[in-house]
Amino acid sequence: MTRRLLTGNGAAAWGARLAATDYIPAFPITPQTEIIEDIAAWIDIGDMPARMVTMESEHSMITAAAAAAASGVRVFSATSSQGLLYGMEMLYTVAGWRAPFVLVNVSRGLASPITLEPDHNDIMAARDCGFLQLHCATCQEVLDSTLMAFRLAEDARIRLPVIVNMDGFYLSFTREPVEIPDAGAARRFVGDYDPENVRFRASSPVSQAVAVLGGAPYSYFRYESHLAAQKGLAVYDDLSAEFAERFDRDYPAIEAWQCEDADIVLVMLGSFATKARAAVDRLREAGHRVGLLRPRLLRPFPAETFRSLLSGKAGVAVIDQNISMGMGGVLHSELAGALYGQPDMPPRLLSFIGGLGGRDISMEEFFEIAATTRKAVEDGHTPPPRLMYTEQELREIRKLQAVASVEREELDNSGGLNNE
Amino acid sequence: MYRIRFHGRGGQGMKTASRILGTALFLEGYEVQDAPRYGAERRGAPIFAFVRADDQPINERGIITRPDLVIVADDSLVPVPAAGVLAGVDEHTVLLINSDENAGTWQHRLNLRCRIVTLPAEAGDRAELRFIGATCSGAAARLLGNISRESLQQAIGEELADLGSAVVANNLNKALAAYDSMQAQAGCVHPREETDASAYSRPAWIDLPFDTARVSAPDIHAAANSVEVRTGLWRTLRPVIDYERCNRCWWVCSTFCPDGAIRVEDTTPEIDYDHCKGCMVCVAQCPPHAIEAIPEQQAQEAVT
Numbered sequence: 001m002t003r004r005l006l007t008g009n010g011a012a013a014w015g016a017r018l019a020a021t022d023y024i025p026a027f028p029i030t031p032q033t034e035i036i037e038d039i040a041a042w043i044d045i046g047d048m049p050a051r052m053v054t055m056e057s058e059h060s061m062i063t064a065a066a067a068a069a070a071s072g073v074r075v076f077s078a079t080s081s082q083g084l085l086y087g088m089e090m091l092y093t094v095a096g097w098r099a100p101f102v103l104v105n106v107s108r109g110l111a112s113p114i115t116l117e118p119d120h121n122d123i124m125a126a127r128d129c130g131f132l133q134l135h136c137a138t139c140q141e142v143l144d145s146t147l148m149a150f151r152l153a154e155d156a157r158i159r160l161p162v163i164v165n166m167d168g169f170y171l172s173f174t175r176e177p178v179e180i181p182d183a184g185a186a187r188r189f190v191g192d193y194d195p196e197n198v199r200f201r202a203s204s205p206v207s208q209a210v211a212v213l214g215g216a217p218y219s220y221f222r223y224e225s226h227l228a229a230q231k232g233l234a235v236y237d238d239l240s241a242e243f244a245e246r247f248d249r250d251y252p253a254i255e256a257w258q259c260e261d262a263d264i265v266l267v268m269l270g271s272f273a274t275k276a277r278a279a280v281d282r283l284r285e286a287g288h289r290v291g292l293l294r295p296r297l298l299r300p301f302p303a304e305t306f307r308s309l310l311s312g313k314a315g316v317a318v319i320d321q322n323i324s325m326g327m328g329g330v331l332h333s334e335l336a337g338a339l340y341g342q343p344d345m346p347p348r349l350l351s352f353i354g355g356l357g358g359r360d361i362s363m364e365e366f367f368e369i370a371a372t373t374r375k376a377v378e379d380g381h382t383p384p385p386r387l388m389y390t391e392q393e394l395r396e397i398r399k400l401q402a403v404a405s406v407e408r409e410e411l412d413n414s415g416g417l418n419n420e
Numbered sequence: 421m422y423r424i425r426f427h428g429r430g431g432q433g434m435k436t437a438s439r440i441l442g443t444a445l446f447l448e449g450y451e452v453q454d455a456p457r458y459g460a461e462r463r464g465a466p467i468f469a470f471v472r473a474d475d476q477p478i479n480e481r482g483i484i485t486r487p488d489l490v491i492v493a494d495d496s497l498v499p500v501p502a503a504g505v506l507a508g509v510d511e512h513t514v515l516l517i518n519s520d521e522n523a524g525t526w527q528h529r530l531n532l533r534c535r536i537v538t539l540p541a542e543a544g545d546r547a548e549l550r551f552i553g554a555t556c557s558g559a560a561a562r563l564l565g566n567i568s569r570e571s572l573q574q575a576i577g578e579e580l581a582d583l584g585s586a587v588v589a590n591n592l593n594k595a596l597a598a599y600d601s602m603q604a605q606a607g608c609v610h611p612r613e614e615t616d617a618s619a620y621s622r623p624a625w626i627d628l629p630f631d632t633a634r635v636s637a638p639d640i641h642a643a644a645n646s647v648e649v650r651t652g653l654w655r656t657l658r659p660v661i662d663y664e665r666c667n668r669c670w671w672v673c674s675t676f677c678p679d680g681a682i683r684v685e686d687t688t689p690e691i692d693y694d695h696c697k698g699c700m701v702c703v704a705q706c707p708p709h710a711i712e713a714i715p716e717q718q719a720q721e722a723v724t
Contacts, residue, residue, distance in 0.1 A: 278479035
């Protein structure tokens with residue numbers, strides 16, 4: 001076992017390699033990532049006995065991935081942000097095929113306006129498609145989760161595709177020490193892909209082009225996918241325990257940091273949650289009983305585990321790095337749904353939205369989130385959701401708008417706009 | 421935790437410099453995190469890169485707001501607001517600038533209370549420009565004071581291995597020379613106190629006011645405004661036409677220019693330096709080799 005500096009992209013590629021992936025369909029252009037470049041280079045020099053085919057879009061890439069998985073080979077692919085959205089129609093379609101494969105998404109904010117930096121609106125858009133979702137916070141976790149994702153996807157009880165999600169820049173371009181598991185040990189953990197009855201052969205054709213169904217039979221298939229996704233909770237617990245035993249790295253469905261005696265708990269997804277972890281350490285030094293929960297599994301949603309970890313807590317602050325226009329933070333709503341009406345649940349559940357388009361969440365902001373939650377607990381009053389934005393940030397926007405409005409006046413005066 | 425920020429222009433090797441320093445610190449037994457940060461990739465645009473090193477696993481990520489060491493490979497970036505070179509620089513920070521002006525001049529000009537160290541600028545010499553990343557990482561390694569010559573050497577060997585032994589050797593010479601030149605300042609960079617959760621300055625959060633779509637839609641009303649963006653500022657190399665050699669073919673350089681920055685008037689090409697990004701495609705394409713590449717700084721000095 002070697003420990004070396006590796007980016008999140010590099011870690012994902014190593015995951016695909018160690019899982020002995022057979023086939024990698026890839027859209028090769030922006031917003032594709034270095035994950036595919038690394039794999040292509042390995043295939044080229046003979047280090048990875050796999051086949052890569054470049055496709056003309058993410059839509060085709062996801063179709064090819066599921067079609068290949070249905071033919072009985074192990075499939076990996078990767079995309080990011082707008083690419084994930086471009087493939088959205090097929091994400092929903094292929095999940096229903098029940099052909100398992102692993103897709104890595106490098107999370108970045110969506111247009112418009114355009115950004116290259118991370119947030120979770122892309123992956124949240126894929127929340128309801130039927131893919132299971134594993135969310136990573138470190139480069140090591142990206143590699144390990146990719147291995148675990150194959151086990152989860154291919155499990156006979158589940159047989160659904162899995163997305164492994166990592167944040168753009170904060171993981172994808174960031175190097176950290178990563179332990180690359182021994183190839184044999186990784187191979188033994190992941191095991192062989194047993195495609196069972198999905199296996200398509202020339203001698204025994206199978207069609208995924210199911211006839212148009214009415215409500216009741218349609219519902220049957222949708223419900224069955226949902227039930228399979230929910231089985232993922234138990235399957236994940238087993239396989240992550242096995243992973244911990246083999247590799248000595250533990251990845252529970254929800255990572256709990258300093259939660260046991262905490263009154264106030266922060267809840268956050270992805271790599272920004274490590275910043276929250278650092279903030280919790282500082283807050284503990286200052287004598288505050290604050291903890292952090294970081295769900296690794298978003299689909300299936302570990303509602304029962306959340307309830308048991310949050311039972312008896314005084315206040316919870318959910319920090320969403322996404323925004324559902326007209327509603328707010330997605331994770332906040334989901335957690336509220338899981339906790340509402342259950343016994344011993346925290347009386348205060350606060351919502352904070354931040355980190356959109358890579359906007360930093362400072363250490364002081366984490367302290368303030370904890371302080372606001374503490375105050376809400378003391379006052380017995382839940383404040384409205386906080387869109388994290390500072391006076392200084394608005395000042396800078398107002399300055400740009402002032403410049404733009406002078407430009408516009410000049411255009412108006414010169415008749416520039418009237419020509420339209 | 422050590423927090424280090426590199427500033428340079430796309431193409432100057434800041435990502436590689438940060439990786440060399442990251443690897444060297446890793447070889448010294450530190451937990452390390454290194455990351456470049458840039459928008460849409462482009463040569464000559466301001467980019468920055470981070471290195472963090474600690475004796476325990478690092479949880480902090482992304483932007484470094486309170487740096488212990490800031491390295492500036494290109495001193496023309498200091499006055500560029502978008503580059504954010506001086507963000508969070510205070511009396512604790514060590515500022516290393518690659519410049520042919522001395523530390524005293526910079527101290528006076530910036531009116532900063534931090535320690536300023538200059539690397540004798542070599543960027544003016546085109547042959548040396550390629551090594552500025554390695555030079556910066558060598559100097560930074562010595563300022564940190566916790567990286568041995570051997571670790572620096574090994575880090576450069578690892579990070580540049582794909583470029584061949586000659587490139588490694590050249591970079592190594594430059595980096596080690598820079599390392600040695602910082603002897604008097606060795607170990608002047610120190611990690612600062614961590615933010616105290618019991619006495620912090622509260623973020624000035626505001627309730628974002630509602631603005632109508634006329635104000636808040638991200639529309640650009642000005643037509644043809646790309647002319648206003650002087651992309652020529654991104655250039656590190658300037659193509660210069662030698663009209664003695666130019667055979668007035670009237671089309672090759674202007675056709676190949678990906679930015680339409682070469683205009684031909686009566687068969688004579690003229691480069692629009694406000695918008696030439698310095699990609700050097702024209703230099704490569706010109707059949708009579710009439711276009712030369714000159715380091716931008718040198719070209720500007722020749723003009724002024």
